[in-house]
Amino acid sequence: MNVEQQWTTRLRKRAVATLPPQKLLPDTQPAYVSSWVYVFGVATLASLIIVIGTGCILAIGGPSWWHNSSIGNFCNSLHMWSVEIFFFAMVVHLWGKFAMAAWRGGRAMTWMTGVVTFLVSIVTAFTGYLSQSNFDSQWISTQAKDGINATGAGGFFNVLNMGQMLMWHIVLLPLVAVLLTVVHVVLVRIKGVVPPIETEVAP
């Protein structure tokens, strides 16, 4: 069998051609990448890592652990505050990229994966609030049911079913959010950081 025709070989060659190591892990940046706005992209990623890490620790103790344990309660605090930082960083990143018209130069997919990741993150956080098993989750779920039911989705996505919401929060939605984040970051590495807006180009 010809090695060049193997699926594995072809996939590797295509992957390396699309995203060569110097693009995946660059050691230089264009001179225009010089602003505090760029910090919020990496801050979003850093806080996402902490959100997932603290979520995993909470998962070890189970859904009720944090109500009865000071360590569990502290882990919940870490989880909550990292989520707040995550959204703050992501929103600044989003509007920063909007101000930069970061979709230019064939980067529309990068923009769109970012927007979808933002929307999926909102639903993920929402299911987290529903899974707290305290008064807050009681109130949020009983209010949110009307909004969800009005769309027709309530019969499938039952916000009053804590078990279902917990599963969505710790398995399905993080999986989608992380996958989208990986695609988004890979697209950023492939296309590079968008250059400044120029209203005219030299002939």
Add this chain to the structure above:
Amino acid sequence: MKRRYRPDVDVPEWTGGHYPYDILKEGTIALVVVLLITVTLSIFFGSPDEPAITIKAWSTAAPIDYAQTAFSELNGTSGTASYGAPYNQGDSQRLGPLQLEKWMGVRIPINAAQDFVLGPLQSLPGQPALTSALHTFQTASDATRNAWFDAYTKAEATMSFAKDQVVVPTTAAGPVPLMINDLTAMARSGALDQALLTRNSFYTTNYTQTLLLLSDGTYLANVAQQQHLLGTQWGMMNETGSYPGQAWLWLYTLWYQVPPYSQSSNGDVEVFGTLVLLSAFLLFVPFIPGLRSVPRRLGIYKLIWREHYRDQS
């Protein structure tokens, strides 16, 4: 023929300089800084954990509110009893000609009278008076039941609670006063919490019935109001205590505060439709002429790349 340059779509090829950049170092520093901020906030502020309200706690703190809610479940006037899809047959919200709730049908069947009143009462053992009252109620005609409901409703305004008993000044409501009183006693003992949860299985994580019953009363909303969580208090983005909540839902919450959404009986589905539309605009902004020019016209980019433009000039 050379294609025309479009400043909101195209970028000129970068021919300027580059500077050294350590992506892994930057990522590590960001992780450490965010971790330090997270730990600091957690140590100084912690996180809220207001205990959940049980049916027992509700009926103990506000027995009359509970008894009135239980009666509304029995006579079919509660929010849940007349909710519609996905719980039962009833009116549903409209988005123009669309009734999305009805399309999906009744997928989580709830019979308020049976699930919240008759079923739990039937599970109570060794109470001959209650068994007789239930038999009387279930074998009565609709007209008789409606007469009992009317009598109870008229007396409900002067309902009181004394010596662990719900007192309703009427003798024309048939077995209803005894049923509501026994159900209130069951709720105050904590037995109703268990009855609603473990009806179908020992293991359960589904609180649909308990939460629907809680939300039909006014006690839950009163506690929420004290915690500034009502919709009119922008509650969707608030948290119990003084903690930040889901602040990122501000745009969703905003529509509920302004007409016509705030006055519409189809407000929920209309807000949802509006948000879907706005999200679509945000998603497809690279392809929408005019909208994709907004950043260039705003000029914030000149601030972001000020060093680049300064060097250029």
